Amino acid sequence: MFVCVCLFVCTHSTRCLMFLVWIGLFFIDLALISGCLSFQIVETGDTNHDGVLDFEEFTQYLRTHEKQLKLMFSSLDRNNDGQIDAAEIQQSMCTLGVNISLEDATRILLSMDKDGTMTIDWNEWRDYFLFNPLTNMEEVVRYWKRSVMLDIGEQLTVPDEFSEEEKKSGYVWRQLMAGAVAGSVSRTGTAPLDRLKIFRQVHGSADFKGNVLSTFQYMVKEGGVWSLWRGNGINVLKIAPETAIKFTAYEQIKTVMCGSNETTNLRVRDRFVAGSLAGAIAQTAIYPMEVLKTRLALRKTGQYSGIVDCAKQILQREGATAFYKGYVPNILGIVPYAGIDLAVYETLKFSWLNRNRGLADPGVMVLVGCGAVSSTCGQLASYPLALIRTRMQAQASERGGPKSSMLALFHNIVTQEGVAGLYRGISPNLLKVIPAVCMSYVVYEYTIWLQSRAFNFLKQIL
Numbered sequence: 001m002f003v004c005v006c007l008f009v010c011t012h013s014t015r016c017l018m019f020l021v022w023i024g025l026f027f028i029d030l031a032l033i034s035g036c037l038s039f040q041i042v043e044t045g046d047t048n049h050d051g052v053l054d055f056e057e058f059t060q061y062l063r064t065h066e067k068q069l070k071l072m073f074s075s076l077d078r079n080n081d082g083q084i085d086a087a088e089i090q091q092s093m094c095t096l097g098v099n100i101s102l103e104d105a106t107r108i109l110l111s112m113d114k115d116g117t118m119t120i121d122w123n124e125w126r127d128y129f130l131f132n133p134l135t136n137m138e139e140v141v142r143y144w145k146r147s148v149m150l151d152i153g154e155q156l157t158v159p160d161e162f163s164e165e166e167k168k169s170g171y172v173w174r175q176l177m178a179g180a181v182a183g184s185v186s187r188t189g190t191a192p193l194d195r196l197k198i199f200r201q202v203h204g205s206a207d208f209k210g211n212v213l214s215t216f217q218y219m220v221k222e223g224g225v226w227s228l229w230r231g232n233g234i235n236v237l238k239i240a241p242e243t244a245i246k247f248t249a250y251e252q253i254k255t256v257m258c259g260s261n262e263t264t265n266l267r268v269r270d271r272f273v274a275g276s277l278a279g280a281i282a283q284t285a286i287y288p289m290e291v292l293k294t295r296l297a298l299r300k301t302g303q304y305s306g307i308v309d310c311a312k313q314i315l316q317r318e319g320a321t322a323f324y325k326g327y328v329p330n331i332l333g334i335v336p337y338a339g340i341d342l343a344v345y346e347t348l349k350f351s352w353l354n355r356n357r358g359l360a361d362p363g364v365m366v367l368v369g370c371g372a373v374s375s376t377c378g379q380l381a382s383y384p385l386a387l388i389r390t391r392m393q394a395q396a397s398e399r400g401g402p403k404s405s406m407l408a409l410f411h412n413i414v415t416q417e418g419v420a421g422l423y424r425g426i427s428p429n430l431l432k433v434i435p436a437v438c439m440s441y442v443v444y445e446y447t448i449w450l451q452s453r454a455f456n457f458l459k460q461i462l
Contacts, residue, residue, distance in 0.1 A: 047060070062130070065130065066126060066130065069125065069126055069129055069130070070122070070126075072125075073122055073125045073126075075092070076088055076089065076092050078091065078092075082121060082122065083117075083119035083120065083121055084109070084119060084120040084121075084125070085109065085118065085119050085120075086102055086105040086106040086108075086109045086118075087102065087105070089105040089108055089109060090102055090105040093105070107350070112124050112125065112128045172247075174448070174451050174455075175448075176243055176244070176247060177447075177451075178444050178447040178448050178451060179243065179444060180239045180240050180243055181443060181444075181447045182439070182440040182441070182443040182444035182447060183236075183239045183243075183440060184236045184239060185439055185440070185443045186435075186436040186437075186439040186440040186443070187232065187235055187236055187239075187436070188229070188232055188236065189435060189436070189439050190432040190435055190436045190439075191228065191229045191231075191232040191235070192216075192228035192229065193428040193429070193431055193432040194231075194232075194235070194297070194428075194429075194432065195219065195228055195229070195230055195231060195232075195297045196212065196215060196216055196219070196228075196425075196428040197425045197426075197428045197429045197432075198231070198294060198297045198298060198390055198425070199215055199219060199297070199298065199425075200212070200215055200424055200425030200428065201386075201387045201390045201391065201424060201425040202294075202298060202390060202391055202394045203215075212427055212428060222300065222301065223300070223301045227301070230296055230297050230298075230299060231293045231294070231295075231296040231297030231298075233296075233307065234289055234292050234293045234296060234307055235293050237289070238286050238289040238290070238293070241285070241286055242282045242283075242285075242286045243282075245281065245282040245285050245286070246278045246279060246281070246282035247278075249277070249278040249281040249282060250274055250275060250278035253274040253277050253278055254274050257270060257273075257274060271342065272338060272339050272342050272343075275338050275342065276334050276335055276338050276339070279334045279338055280331050280334055283330060283331065283334065284327075284331075287323065287324055287327055287330065288311075288323035288324070290326075290330070290393065291314070291322065291323050291324070291325060291326070291393045292307060292310055292311060292314075292323075294390055294393040294394055295310055295314065295393070295394070296310055298394055325392045325393050325395060326388070326389035326390065326391075326392035326393040326406075328406055329385040329386075329388045329389040329392065329406050330385070330386075330389045332385055333382040333385035333386055333389065334382075336378070336381040336382045336385075337378040337379065337381065337382040338378070339378075340374070340377050340378045340381045340382075341374045341375055341377065341378035342374070343374075344370075344373060344374035344377045344378070345370050345371060345374035348369075348370040348373060348374065349366070349367070349370050352366050352370070368437055368438075368441055371437060372433050372434060372437045375433060375437075376430060376433055379426075379429060379430070379433075380426075383422070383423055383426055383429070384410075384422035384423070387413075387422060387423070387424065387425065388406055388409050388410060388413075391404075391409055392404070392406065392409065410422075
C-alpha cells in the first residue's frame, strides 16, 4: 500500500492511470500473478466509471476490500480463535467442492505463515491478499488451485479440475473459450514451424537430405511465403470440438470413477487415467481432421482447392478408412505424453512451492515455465509415435493398394535412418514451444479480462 500511495504523491495528481497501479503491483511482486490485476482493481474501484482511479476511489477500494477479506478470514476461522490452521483450510475447500489433502492445505498455510507459528493470523491474511481483487472464498479457492491453460499445438494434455460451483456458474466454459481463442492465435503464430515439422517428419533422409533451413527455403520457393500456413485453418478449427469433447468425456469418466461422491477430486494417477481415456475419445471423434491437417500441410500448389476438396479427393481415391490412417500410434502416444506431461508439471510445481514458501500460488512465470518444460518432456517421450502417425497419415495409396503398417514403418525408419530418424523434425517442434506458450498465455489472460468486462456490462444492462 505504501508504494502505491507514494505513486499518487509523486505524480502530484489526484488521478491514477492503470499503468501506475500496475507499477505499484510490480514492486510488491504481484505483477507476475496476473497481467490483468491492475485492470481489475481499477475496474472495481472506479465508482464514477470515468476510466481512471483517483486517490479517494483508491483508498475507498482498500477499505472495502479489507472488509471483504475480514469476512473471508472469519469464514475460514471455524473455531473463532483468531487463527487459521491447515485443517480449517482443508475443511473450507472441501465445503466449496475442492477436496485437497492435509499436506496440500499445509503448503497453502506455509506460504502465508510469516512468523512460523503454523497458523495464519488476520495480519498475515490481510497483507497477503490486500492487493489481489478477490471478493469471496470461491475466488480465493480458485486462486489457490489456478493453472494456466496453455496451447502448444498438442491436445493430449489432461484437462484441468473444476469445482461444482465453477461448472454451474458457467466459469468452466468461459475458461475453455478463452483457451480456444488463445490456442487459435498461438497455433497461427507458430504455423510455419508446425508445417516445417510435418514436412521433415514425412520426408526422410533418403527423400530430402537438406537441413532445417534448406527445407524452409524449399517450402517458400515452392509455394511462396503464404504456403507456410498451409494446414493451419483445419488445425485451428479442430480446437473447439476437441476441447469440448475431451472436457465432457473427462467429467463423465470422473463421475464413474468417483461414484456417488461427486465432490471428490481425483488423485494425480486417477487424473492421468481419466485424462488419457478422455483424450482417446476426443481424438477418435476428430481424427479425420488430423488427417486433413497433415494432407493440407503437405500439399503442393494447386493440389487441393480447400478443406472440402481435400476431403472429397481422399474419400474418392482411398476410401473412408483413409481418414483413420495412423490412428493406432496416435492413441498409443496419448499415454506417454499425458502421463509424463502431468507428472512433470505437478512435480515441478510442488517442488517450487516447497522451496519458496512465500507464495500460495507459484505465479505466472513459474506456471508457464512448468507447462513448457512438462510439455516438452511429453513430446520427447511420444515423438517417435507422432512421427509414425504423421507418415501413415501422409500415405496416399489407392483404394485396396498396399499400406505400410506401424511396425513396418518403424522398422524401415530405424533400418534406413537409425534411431535418430525417429526424432526427425523435432527441432522445429521444440522451437515453437516458447513462442506458443507466450502467445497462448498473453491472449488467454486478455480474453479472460475482456470476458469479465463483457459479463459485468451485461449484468448492468439486464
